[in-house]
Amino acid sequence: LPYRLYYWPSLPGRGEFVRMILEDVGAEYDDVARREGVGAVVRARQGALGGVRPFAPPVLVDGEHVVAQTAAISLYLGERHGLLPADAAGRSTALQHLLTVADLVAEAHDTHHPLGKSRYYEDQVEAAKERAAEFRSNRLPVFLTYLESVLRSAGGAHFVGGAHSVVDLHVAHVLAGLRYAFPNTLRRLAPEVPALTALAERVVARPNLAAYLASPRRLPFNEDGIFRRYPELDPA
Amino acid sequence: LPYRLYYWPSLPGRGEFVRMILEDVGAEYDDVARREGVGAVVRARQGALGGVRPFAPPVLVDGEHVVAQTAAISLYLGERHGLLPADAAGRSTALQHLLTVADLVAEAHDTHHPLGKSRYYEDQVEAAKERAAEFRSNRLPVFLTYLESVLRSAGGAHFVGGAHSVVDLHVAHVLAGLRYAFPNTLRRLAPEVPALTALAERVVARPNLAAYLASPRRLPFNEDGIFRRYPELDPA
Numbered sequence: 158l159p160y161r162l163y164y165w166p167s168l169p170g171r172g173e174f175v176r177m178i179l180e181d182v183g184a185e186y187d188d189v190a191r192r193e194g195v196g197a198v199v200r201a202r203q204g205a206l207g208g209v210r211p212f213a214p215p216v217l218v219d220g221e222h223v224v225a226q227t228a229a230i231s232l233y234l235g236e237r238h239g240l241l242p243a244d245a246a247g248r249s250t251a252l253q254h255l256l257t258v259a260d261l262v263a264e265a266h267d268t269h270h271p272l273g274k275s276r277y278y279e280d281q282v283e284a285a286k287e288r289a290a291e292f293r294s295n296r297l298p299v300f301l302t303y304l305e306s307v308l309r310s311a312g313g314a315h316f317v318g319g320a321h322s323v324v325d326l327h328v329a330h331v332l333a334g335l336r337y338a339f340p341n342t343l344r345r346l347a348p349e350v351p352a353l354t355a356l357a358e359r360v361v362a363r364p365n366l367a368a369y370l371a372s373p374r375r376l377p378f379n380e381d382g383i384f385r386r387y388p389e390l391d392p393a
Numbered sequence: 394l395p396y397r398l399y400y401w402p403s404l405p406g407r408g409e410f411v412r413m414i415l416e417d418v419g420a421e422y423d424d425v426a427r428r429e430g431v432g433a434v435v436r437a438r439q440g441a442l443g444g445v446r447p448f449a450p451p452v453l454v455d456g457e458h459v460v461a462q463t464a465a466i467s468l469y470l471g472e473r474h475g476l477l478p479a480d481a482a483g484r485s486t487a488l489q490h491l492l493t494v495a496d497l498v499a500e501a502h503d504t505h506h507p508l509g510k511s512r513y514y515e516d517q518v519e520a521a522k523e524r525a526a527e528f529r530s531n532r533l534p535v536f537l538t539y540l541e542s543v544l545r546s547a548g549g550a551h552f553v554g555g556a557h558s559v560v561d562l563h564v565a566h567v568l569a570g571l572r573y574a575f576p577n578t579l580r581r582l583a584p585e586v587p588a589l590t591a592l593a594e595r596v597v598a599r600p601n602l603a604a605y606l607a608s609p610r611r612l613p614f615n616e617d618g619i620f621r622r623y624p625e626l627d628p629a
Binding site for chain 1: 445446460472482486488493496499507510511512523524527528536547
């Protein structure tokens with residue numbers, strides 16, 4: 158039985174962290190809302206999938222198990238597909254890293270929606286400029302140099318267990334998103350994070366992922382998603 | 394060997410979700426910064442504990458294992474102390490719920506710091522009023538009625554596995570924090586979430602927790618923490 162994934166069909170968003178795993182392991186999956194439209198996500202949130210009703214997408218269905226929350230989905234898939242350490246401490250460390258990436262993703266999102274998700278970006282541009290300035294000068298360097306130091310302490314090649322894992326995939330994808338949204342800032346920070354940069358290059362060169370990234374299944378980043386390129390939030 | 398916990402000693406914050414678990418199971422733990430002061434947390438973040446350097450507190454040390462991120466710590470403790478379902482799907486559902494609570498906690502925090510963590514509240518009061526209004530009228534009811542419906546679907550007594558778990562503890566504590574920070578809003582919402590309210594009452598009546606909550610080990614909520622009572626953010 159293939160997996161079913163439910164996520165907004167018009168943006169990569171948090172669903173893309175799940176797709177990266179599914180594509181990397183070569184899993185068969187039905188990206189339901191890409192076929193059926195946004196109504197499939199709405200119905201999933203209303204409880205149409207059975208199991209535990211999800212708060213928000215992405216949602217993964219594996220037989221009877223319905224699971225939401227990106228890090229929970231990633232831990233579940235990582236355990237089933239050998240993309241996590243086998244020991245409890247190693248899995249715990251992996252989850253810790255997934256959650257630090259999730260915090261970075263949330264703060265990247267909040268640069269364009271500091272006053273809340275229910276208002277348009279255009280109605281909060283001035284607050285967004287302030288929040289983005291703080292993100293570029295303070296939070297983003299703190300997150301990236303932290304991840305760089307953790308990766309180097311782990312030997313430089315992989316985040317956990319001396320092997321490729323869902324953590325490497327998440328880190329590679331958040332870097333791709335940040336490079337899209339904050340190209341000038343990322344160019345300035347690149348010399349400080351060579352191990353992260355090299356990791357991201359190795360990840361996207363993995364055969365299954367290289368094929369996926371070149372396929373129409375990969376949605377491009379855009380200004381409806383988490384990582385948005387607004388020039389006023391990333392001055393040259 | 395007792396656990397060691399590192400968290401800011403002057404506020405309950407995210408550390409309190411970990412303390413609630415440790416106290417409930419009667420674990421022996423050293424709340425290091427309560428004895429040694431804030432420097433213990435600073436040194437932990439600099440890597441003084443060995444193991445994987447934490448991004449931010451809370452940090453739990455169990456022998457060789459050093460783990461940060463509230464949900465990762467809670468999953469680790471829950472597995473060791475029988476406060477999680479034994480099956481993979483049940484644990485996955487539990488993690489999903491922990492992360493939804495973490496999202497609610499983050500949004501509660503952002504009501505008073507919408508423009509970023511590095512500025513004082515007093516320098517972002519106007520933006521905070523806007524963000525808090527959105528939280529009170531939209532996000533908070535959405536989160537609470539969601540959790541209420543999930544709890545009822547699970548039978549009304551417990552969130553996962555038909556038994557007390559770290560999820561019940563997290564939900565009870567976030568409700569306590571929200572009641573502190575948004576007393577007027579919570580009073581208005583209470584009739585819509587009777588199962589959550591009853592759960593929170595059962596949790597704080599558990600003997601170990603009742604003793605803990607009456608002890609000096611329990612830090613009161615205050616305006617340095619996540620849940621802050623600012624009257625202008627919760628009008629009558």
